[in-house]
Amino acid sequence: MTNPVLARIAGEVEAARQDGTLKLLKTMETPIGAEVDLKEAGHVILMSSNDYLGLSNHPEIVESAKQALLKYGASTASVRFICGTQTIHQELEEALADLHGTEAALTYSSCWAANTGLMPIIAGPGDVLISDELNHASIIDGCRASAKNVVRTVYKHSDMASLKAKLEEHRDAPGRIIVTDGVFSMEGDIAPLPEIVALAEEFDALIVLDDSHGLGVLGPNGLGTADHFGVLDKIDIFTGTLGKALGAGTGGFVAGPKAVRELLIHKSRPHLFSNALPASVAGAAIKSVELLKTHPEWARDTIEKAQYFRELLQRHGLKALDGDSAVVPVIIGETAAAIALSSKLLKDGIFVTGFGFPVVPEGEARLRFQISHAHSREQLEKVAQAVANAIGG
Numbered sequence: 001m002t003n004p005v006l007a008r009i010a011g012e013v014e015a016a017r018q019d020g021t022l023k024l025l026k027t028m029e030t031p032i033g034a035e036v037d038l039k040e041a042g043h044v045i046l047m048s049s050n051d052y053l054g055l056s057n058h059p060e061i062v063e064s065a066k067q068a069l070l071k072y073g074a075s076t077a078s079v080r081f082i083c084g085t086q087t088i089h090q091e092l093e094e095a096l097a098d099l100h101g102t103e104a105a106l107t108y109s110s111c112w113a114a115n116t117g118l119m120p121i122i123a124g125p126g127d128v129l130i131s132d133e134l135n136h137a138s139i140i141d142g143c144r145a146s147a148k149n150v151v152r153t154v155y156k157h158s159d160m161a162s163l164k165a166k167l168e169e170h171r172d173a174p175g176r177i178i179v180t181d182g183v184f185s186m187e188g189d190i191a192p193l194p195e196i197v198a199l200a201e202e203f204d205a206l207i208v209l210d211d212s213h214g215l216g217v218l219g220p221n222g223l224g225t226a227d228h229f230g231v232l233d234k235i236d237i238f239t240g241t242l243g244k245a246l247g248a249g250t251g252g253f254v255a256g257p258k259a260v261r262e263l264l265i266h267k268s269r270p271h272l273f274s275n276a277l278p279a280s281v282a283g284a285a286i287k288s289v290e291l292l293k294t295h296p297e298w299a300r301d302t303i304e305k306a307q308y309f310r311e312l313l314q315r316h317g318l319k320a321l322d323g324d325s326a327v328v329p330v331i332i333g334e335t336a337a338a339i340a341l342s343s344k345l346l347k348d349g350i351f352v353t354g355f356g357f358p359v360v361p362e363g364e365a366r367l368r369f370q371i372s373h374a375h376s377r378e379q380l381e382k383v384a385q386a387v388a389n390a391i392g393g
Helices: 004-018 059-072 080-084 087-100 111-122 137-144 160-169 193-202 225-229 258-267 279-294 296-315 335-347 377-392
Strands: 035-038 042-046 104-108 128-132 151-155 176-181 206-210 237-241 252-256 327-333 353-355 365-370
Touching: 042 377, 059 087, 059 279, 087 104, 087 252, 087 279, 104 111, 104 258, 111 137, 111 206, 111 237, 111 252, 111 258, 128 137, 128 160, 137 176, 151 160, 160 176, 160 193, 176 193, 193 206, 193 225, 252 258, 279 296, 296 327, 296 377, 327 335, 335 353, 335 365, 335 377
Parallel strands: 128 151, 128 176, 176 206, 206 237
Antiparallel strands: 035 042, 104 252, 237 252, 327 365, 353 365
8 A cells, every 4th residue: 555645745746747847867977067978968068057167176176175185084973063163164264254354154064054044043032034035945944944923024026115115114123134145046136235235224224145146256356246236344144155156065154243153153053953064165165265366357257258148148039037147047938848948958968957836936937047257158159059049949
């Protein structure tokens, strides 16, 4: 007799398979780069990676990871507060704090863990968490995980009138916390930080900025969305990842006041109950931060290439969503259609992912192109032509 729970699960998988929306894993046989070898499709141009600066296989970063592994071993086999903190973790956190101009920083196993661990700690009784409606799922889950006596509310996407109305509504709350992505990962647009900062100052609100898709890509110094707008010193708390532009593999962080770091160490559940980052990851990330600070021109090159790719799409009669980031989405429509188009492009040597429900609303499924410093203009031209052919054909 089949267990009813397992039967339901199998039925749900089969239904997704039948309607063409089931997500399937693709297996790479080479390191991440502008081009990779896929077990299922051979040699392809990769347009779906978060490796915005092409650092994931940079020889200096690989060597730094290797040396950290040899010096500190594969793992601490412990959470940080027991016996899981090594000097290399402290060095990385000091580097991240310095990068963001904050008093302190704390690393997590992922940015998901950082966001879900941060919100319940900083929001106290009666405080209100005010979140952009298109924020990343980790922010949404972090807000949901806050205590019952914390107010959770959402403002319309990048709509400052909506945000102001929420702040007005909760003017008498003990504390107001505005939470936003810097770059919205499915849209490719950028949060209007100067306006958010002005409202935060007017209503004495705290700003939490998840800049996972902005750090290393935006701003004259490559320091992210706040650098792009010249408001680095106006952001109270940053969250981010080591696994996108920094190319260090995995891990997330919170950067902000020293007291926030101390309370997170004391109470944040994802930090208390997750092992420390491997020393190899910390070593890679330290070198990544060093390279980012030394080569801000890499970020500028990435954005220039993203703008060029948008222009190429336009020349072929295709319209990407508006934005100034390295994320370039093209709306297709239904989920099954986006996935089918992604599969068609893969046969043509282009690896780009189709995103549909529940990641984005049904009817707004899309191909999300992510541009890297590692891409050549010739590769981008080939991709744009292939997309035009696939959609036109």
